[in-house]
Amino acid sequence: MTERTLGMPRRTPTEWFSTLPTLLLLLIVVFLSSGQIIHSQLLKIGEATWQEYFMLRSAGVMPEPTCNPDPNIDQRVREIVKQRQAEAAGDPLAGILGGASVDESAIRGSLEATRDNCRAKLERYQTVQEKVTPAVIAFRNVEGGVALVVSTLGEYKRLLLCLLLLICATTTTFQRHHIALRPARTDRDHLVSLSGQLAANALLLVSAIAYRIQDSESMAAGVTVDNFYLHNIWIAGFGTLTLASLYRLLRRPRDLEPGGSWAKAFLTIPLYSYMCLSASAQFFSQGYFHGTSVYLNMMMELSSVFLNLALYIWIGMMLKQTRLTHIFFDALRPWRMSPELMCVVVLAIAAVLTAYTGASGIFVIAAGATIYTELRRVGARKQLALAATAMSGSMGVVLRPCLLVVIIAALNKSVTTSELFASGAKVFALSLFIFFIYSQFARTTPARIAPFSQALPASLKRMIPLTPYGVVVGAVAVFFSDVLGRQLDEFSAPIILPVMLLAILVYEKFSRHTLHLFSAFLVPMLVLSFMGIAEGYQVLVSGEIPGGTSAAELEAALWSETWRNLLMILFLGVHYGAALLSRNNSDPVADYPPEEGVSEKLEGSLRFATGETAGHIGAMLMLIALSVGTAGIIERSGMLELLPDAFASIWIAGLFLVVALVLVGMFIDPLGAVILVNATFAPLAAANGIAPLHFWMIALVAFELGYLTPPVALNHLLSRQVVGDDEVESARLSTGTFFRRYEKFLLPIAVMLTALLIVAFLPLLSDGLHDWLFQKIQTAA
Structure with a gap:
């Protein structure tokens, strides 16, 4: 067993100035999204614990009212009447406009209403002072602190996205990781690729400066400009990006081959650079020098969506650090399927994972290498394995909870996510069936599959190592569902999935004994859940359905929770039952050869995952940002x-x-x-x-x-x-x-x-x- 030390490991400048800031920004985004859920639940807990908590939480915040609860109303009426009569006497138009007469009853009614309002304020203040306790104050401070942090951060989502894009884009430039038609392998590739990036980044800098000048002139003319401070961030960021590409251009990598083809070299220019150059040429020819920045800022209007995309990329990179894909393929091996049939099964499983990692490209990055290797292992020809690897991220974009569908529903009010996902499931089944038909016509070996009597028991045995993951994931899902009141769906997936992957990494990389902590939390939660289900069925039988829901909806919710609990019990029972039967304390998961970029320690896994995330976020967001600019053209x-x-x-x-x-x-x-x-x-x-x-x-x-x-x-x-x-x-x-x-x-x-x-x-x-x-x-x- 490797001894763990608490010493500060040495880190490269890239890890300090890229990986660490990216990790902090991603954690802030997770906290921002989950903080809203937490604050909502804190309010519910407060109201359930202390009656009239919404009133009590104002203790120490609202000052004591200074109004008079017992004014002499008769005297005040006489004073006001006398004052208004004097004002009317000095007004030559009062008689014409009807201002000579004074309505004493209206004045009295107004004074009585003011008095009643003052008494109500004082009564509320006194009630709060009498009922408030130190416990209420302490809870209010926590709940109010969460609300303050969440509301403050919520106002700076654009800044978070801007910083994330610029930091990660600079990282991608240093890593030579921008998406291009072919990688730079020769001296000419390097020269052309970095020259294209330098020109594109310089044009982005010019556009950002022109945009700031334009908005400064607008402000001078009295026009309100929101988030003006972002201009300085964009200018500093694009300036840094320009310097980074210049540095990479002048500092030739040692692994480059001499020579190269000029024609092929132009294929190494990143796609975002081509988009930027074409968009800038179009905008500059029209005198619209800040056009690229204007369309780039359109991303800021959907900052929550693109921050979620960054989280999905992080999810995919953390998935790569786990053994889940290896265990899945390990469970499939006993079936000894032909390569084409294995591709069908892999695409079906990959589609679900694609939907939960946000977009097709993210899943290809996260699991593409493992999919290709495993398909080659079962005898798939290289062309077929590459086809399946590329397609592994394509079919799941129509399945719940894919981010792309959520964006469509957010932009277009004529469709909902439920409708899109319902139709998407049918389209997915059609696509998978079509792949099966084409792959069978294209096969080069006979279709085969092992006998069920042999394959099924062996496959089920190899699925036992998956049960601890079911316990870990289930505990996180139950925590969000039963404690925070948030189900896993297309809206909460960017919040819950990172927590699930972090929990899996803690289980895998830190200590397998942490599984007992997840189990210790899950068991009492399941007991409470079954008690709630029993109460729900009593309500259903009595017919006293709460308002806002129907009997059918309540019954469906109870059945859903019952099946969820039974699944959790299955995971717990199989895992601990298998452990008791085997009486073997060895690692329940098969050992796999170490892969490049995958750490055996928790800190290393988080570092590697976040480092890769930074590179991919920079590549993806720059491509998306300039795609918006191309759309503007x-x-x-x-x-x-x-x-x-x-x-x-x-x-x-x-x-x-x-x-x-x-x-x-x-x-x-x-x-x-x-x-x-x-x-x-x-x-x-x-x-x-x-x-x-x-x-x-x-x-x-x-x-x-x-x-x-x-x-x-x-x-x-x-x-x-x-x-x-x-x-x-x-x-x-x-x-x-x-x-x-x-x-x-x-x-x-x-x-x-x-x-x-x-x-x-x-x-x-x-x-x-x-x-x-x-x-x-x-x-x-």
Whole structure:
């Protein structure tokens, strides 16, 4: 056993100035989101513990009223009447305007109302002083402190996103990790790539300065400008980013190969740089020098969404530090499936994990290397393994609780997340079935699977190491659900999932004995939950249903909680039962060879995960930010105004939208493209009779098809990053059919294109199919 020390380990400047700030910012975002939940629960606890807590919490904050509770009303009436008569006597128009007469009853009523209000204030103040206790004061200080911190931080979400983007983008520049069509491997690659980055960053700096000058002039003219301080942050950040790219340009990496091709070198310029250069050229030609910064600031309007994206990336990188993917594949091995069938199972599991890691690219980064290695281990050819790795992040974007769907629902009020996810589950099943069909036609070996009588017991035995993870994840879920009153859904996932991954890392990396702490918390919570379920069924039987809910909703909630509790009991029982039967204190999880960038210690895992997170956040957010700028070019170019308001038929409109959305997905990141599509193509689709829910399902599938289609094919670029450039190059074939030589591109394109055409056009042939596939969910008013 390795002895743990408490000494301060040595850290590189990158870890001090990049990893540590990124970790702090991410923890602040988690606290900010969970702090709102915590404060809400604190208020409920206070009200349940002390009657009229909302009034008692004002003790020591509100001063004692200084008004007179017993004024001489008769005297005050006479004084006011006399004063108003004197004022009327000096006014020559009083008689004409009716001001000569004074209404004594109205004056008396006003004075009596003032007196009653004063007495009520004093009575409330005295009640608070009599009932307040030191315990109330202490609890109020905690609850008020949480409220103050949360409200203060909530006003600076834009600043948090701005700092996160700039710090991580600088980190990505130093790591040479920006997303490009090919990596820089030669001297010419390095020169062209960094020159492109330097030019793009310098243009961003010029745009930020011009934007600040513009807003300064507006303020001088009396126009109110919000968040003006952010201009200084942007200027400092883009200045640092420019210096970082200049430094990287002048400091040649030692691993570069001499020479290189000038033509191929231009493919190493990051995609964000191309977007920035084209957008800046367009804006500068129009004299709109601050245009790029204006569209960049549009991200700030959705700061919560993009902060959640950063959390999802962190979730994915922490997932990479765990053994979960290894255990999943370990449980699948006894089935001895053929490579094509294994790909189907892997894509089904990956889709769920993709939905919980926010977006397709994040999951490819987190688990792509493991997926590729395991598929190769079961005999998958390299082209097939690369195709499945790229697709592993594509099918789950339509499943709950994917961030992309949440953004669509936030921008478009004609669809809800529930409707999108309900239709998305059907689209996912269709896509998976299509992949199964194509993969079977493309297989090179006979389809096979081990006999159930042999595979099932062995697979179940290998799933026992998953039960501790079920206990850990269940304890966190029960804590948020039963203590903080927040279920795991598409809105709370960015808050709860990081806590779950942190808990898993504590269990894996710190000490396996921490599982007993999670179990000790979970068992009494389950007991209390079953007691609550029993009370709920008594209410259901008596028919005294609380207001705001129906008997069916209450029954569904009780059944859901019952099944959850039974699942937790299963995890606890299997884990501790297996431990008692084996009487073996060894590590219940199989040992796996150490991987590069995966630590065996908690501190190292957090450091590695956050370091990788910083690089990926910088790459993804810069790409998304400049995608918004590219969308601005399209918006200002007037191209969209040339589109007809209505097409000759819904079929022509559908065909146009399919082609347009695929092109958008090919060149613009989906998270950025959603903003453009919502403002342009969504109204066009509605005007031509395409239902909003139908349109957004088309858009989601089209975006993922674009993600898999050259010339950009972002998912393939990310697969190359995690699998390794040398390994991808080794998969090239010079012989065989055209399909075999380019299978890694053609198989995903064939699957997603077929799914897109079916989703787009088949529902137009049948109203029944359309209504079933894109069912509107009625909600109570």
